[in-house]
Amino acid sequence: MKRLILALTICFLMGSVSAPPQYLTAAPVGNSEFVAITQEPVDVVVPVEVVAKLVVEGPTKARLGQLVVISVENSDAKSFKWLTMPSTDNFLVIEDGRRIVFSSETGGEYKFVVACSLGDTCDVTVHTVKITGTPVTPVDSLASRIALYCGQVKSPTKRDDCLKLAQSFASVAMVVDGGSFTTPVEIVKATFNSNQEALGDRLDDWLPFREGLSKELKQLADAGKLTDTPSHVTVWKSIASALRDYAETL
Numbered sequence: 001m002k003r004l005i006l007a008l009t010i011c012f013l014m015g016s017v018s019a020p021p022q023y024l025t026a027a028p029v030g031n032s033e034f035v036a037i038t039q040e041p042v043d044v045v046v047p048v049e050v051v052a053k054l055v056v057e058g059p060t061k062a063r064l065g066q067l068v069v070i071s072v073e074n075s076d077a078k079s080f081k082w083l084t085m086p087s088t089d090n091f092l093v094i095e096d097g098r099r100i101v102f103s104s105e106t107g108g109e110y111k112f113v114v115a116c117s118l119g120d121t122c123d124v125t126v127h128t129v130k131i132t133g134t135p136v137t138p139v140d141s142l143a144s145r146i147a148l149y150c151g152q153v154k155s156p157t158k159r160d161d162c163l164k165l166a167q168s169f170a171s172v173a174m175v176v177d178g179g180s181f182t183t184p185v186e187i188v189k190a191t192f193n194s195n196q197e198a199l200g201d202r203l204d205d206w207l208p209f210r211e212g213l214s215k216e217l218k219q220l221a222d223a224g225k226l227t228d229t230p231s232h233v234t235v236w237k238s239i240a241s242a243l244r245d246y247a248e249t250l
Contacts, residue, residue, distance in 0.1 A: 077116030094151035149212035
């Protein structure tokens with residue numbers, strides 16, 4: 001019953017709940033006059049192509065601190081809404097609601113209520129993830145944040161873009177390791193030129209990623225972790241690896 005009430009509430013918020021349709025029929029009066037009579041429909045068949053249908057894909061179990069990705073991208077719908085029970089700040093809705101990323105440092109069950117709409121129809125389901133075990137310490141926290149930045153990018157060729165960017169960072173790392181560039185300014189300029197060549201006219205689509213990564217690199221530089229060419233090579237290789245890993249999830 002609680003789930004039914006929640007489903008109806010979400011559908012109402014999405015503007016998909018409406019009063020049952022009524023139909024007008026005509027009844028003869030005399031020989032030439034007609035009057036409209038309201039009657040309830042006997043049967044209403046909604047065309048299959050306009051029926052919202054959720055397809056939820058994602059794990060039902062995860063360890064403490066593990067990054068969980070839940071996808072509804074294969075659903076038949078145009079808009080999505082998410083709620084979590086219990087409420088938590090440790091999740092992010094990305095790609096216009098088609099994916100979420102989530103992690104928790106507290107064990108227990110987390111229920112993700114997702115509603116979708118298509119035309120005048122909606123669908124609602126609940127996906128439960130059980131968090132157990134001991135906390136996972138990320139091998140490279142930069143990699144998880146890169147995945148979040150990539151998730152904010154809207155590009156019809158995102159997977160190919162990711163792989164091209166990964167190759168771009170790996171190539172620059174190789175050139176830097178060979179001694180062609182020795183200063184941070186030279187390395188950053190070479191990286192921008194390489195990324196621009198890799199993405200072409202989709203460079204602007206990747207602005208969320210570029211801005212996020214720029215902040216990450218500034219923090220590393222301020223912390224003294226990008227002081228020489230070896231440190232740049234290490235970080236650039238990590239970025240390339242994170243981009244390839246993210247591309248594999250698409």
